[in-house]
Amino acid sequence: MSAAHSSANSALLGNAECISVSRALSELQARRPIRISASGESLLALPIDGLDEQRLGDFADLCSPNAPKLVVTQQRARSIGTKASTAMALSLSPVVGVSTIFDLAASAENEGHFVGTVEAASRAATAAIRLAKLSRSLPAVLAANVMPNRDDDLMDLIVTVEADAVNRFAADATNAFAHVSEATIPLASGTEARFVVFRDPLGADQVAIIVGKPDFTQPVPVRLHSACLTGDVFGSQRCDCGDQLRLALARLESLGSGVILYMAQEGRGIGLANKMRAYRLQDSGLDTRDANTTLGFEDDERDYGVAALMLRTLNCTRIVLLTNNPAKLDGLTKAGIEITARVALQAPVTPHNRRYLTTKAVRSGHKIINLKASVCKKF
């Protein structure tokens, strides 16, 4: 065998760590359990998304004689009344059913009511939560230590990943970022735009839409836009996303050129299914930030490193950013993009989106000047 073929880091396969994390992620997406190892620890973990009584019973059998615990993020642990500063593992009664597990993991009614034993999640359990997030599941898993020397056919089928490999995966993610394809598309306005598609290591398509012919030696107008299926495509009135996207495109057209980065960051990075869960919680009274944290997420899970990489790949490193969101300015600046100016994108305030926009302005510092001055901080 040639040296090139025996390499653990071949061009075909990537490095062994990345392979194991990618495989673990696909197992979680298929709702299968995985095994996570960390020094001296070997843990079986099952995401609670897709759990039913049959799967709960089978997982309990697989873990036996150890009883699975419910591992939740720090945010979720706090919302059910524990004083958590890390992810936590909650002991479950042996007779607990699926609906109680979902209530503990994601319901608003459950807040402040957990009375069982709680302990800080182990390294392997914390890595399991991180993987659940990356697979766009609820960030909650059932987990139990594997008995030493356990050896059976079922266990042989379970993919194993190292906790440290999971932790390094996000940091190394840019290595596997690829330019995939591009084409020119005539838009409704008559403008021709070049859609350049990149693929990230999780398989998501990230798109740079180049309007006109920007001069990349000068600051280029850029809209960094996170996907919002409900708003961008269907004109949902719950948010301002669709209006902002159209305003941004019109602005670039009037300026003659620019770039829209259309990022696969649905629901501020929690994914479409979890955004719907967040909307249900908002229907029961929570605001957009508290709904995210009640589900166990950060109020905003987005990272702008991939956006910065897309800009660098396009040779676009000095920009004028179209946004009201200070976190985007910070994120891109920290990732090495020079922002020479900000352009506001003020979408109409309606009875449907007023509460959402007010929360963004008051709690997240968005510069939304067409809300009443009383609720809007000055830029």
Ligand SMILES: Nc1nc2c(ncn2[C@@H]2O[C@H](COP(=O)(O)OP(=O)(O)OP(=O)(O)O)[C@@H](O)[C@H]2O)c(=O)[nH]1
């Ligand atoms: N989790 C969650 N996500 C939401 C909600 N409403 C809208 N979103 C998502 O929020 C994101 C908004 O993205 P952007 O419009 O790019 O950014 P922004 O943070 O509003 O900042 P701007 O640049 O000023 O528009 C999209 O991914 C939407 O899917 C909500 O109530 N909950």
Ligand SMILES: [Zn+2]
């Ligand atoms: Zn939206």
